[in-house]
Amino acid sequence: MPRLPLPILLSFNGGYVDTVGFVALxxxxxxxVTGNFVTLGASIALGTGGALSKLVALPVFCMVIMLVRLLSQWLERSRKPVMTVLLWLKLVLFAIAATFAEVHGPFDDGSSLAAFAAGMILVAAMAIQNAFHRVHLSKMPPTTLMTGTTTQIMLDLADLIGGLAQGDxxxxxERLKRMSASVLAFALGCAAAAVAFLLSRTWxxxxxxxxxxxxxxxxxRPPEKASIEAPLDSAHTE
Incomplete structure (x- = not known):
């Protein structure tokens, strides 16, 4: 039975979680997370809530990235399934965030301790996804930021139209196909999050x-053999 490609699923998740965090927190x-520099400035200038979460998000993100790197190195030395463990950790954090939101949400006050805690849990989960992609899916389009991907799509299209793309x-x-699919999945994730928020601010x-x-x-899909599908951890040499 064919399985959904992991990069596409992660792109959808990236758009969804970022949008939910923005509208609900x-x-x-x-x-x-670097986008929080802008929203922090807006919070200070306009007096809106959530300034502390936006200030702390980047340090939390960086700390989790470092911890994930150290954990991955230990797992590799122990010959453990690194990719699977990281995906499980992210799943656990999402489950904690969902439970927390059901108990303490909706988060009407973005400056509340509950909103701060929920936000940092989601930041930690997405830090794991960013680190996971950077190490294990580095040849695939990013799953949490689409500006660079969109730029490359437009450059490739211009080269094809203008006849500058030569040779094979x-x-x-193939790159256009992968990147376009990633951007589309991210956009669908954003749209799905908006609909889900309107339906339930906690669920x-x-x-x-x-x-x-x-x-x-x-x-x-291992970068070296993009036409061959492989299960988790087989794309990474332990």
């Missing part, structure tokens, strides 16, 4: 749990 970016065009077209946090569970069964 007073403008907090949980994946694109198959790699260019919208449960969707990443389902996405995290699906990711455990998703297919990974």
């Amino acid at each position: 007073a403008g907090l970016f949980t994946a694109h 065009l198959k790699p260019v077209k 919208c946090f449960a969707v990443p749990v389902a996405l995290g569970a699906l990711s455990l069964f998703a297919s990974v």
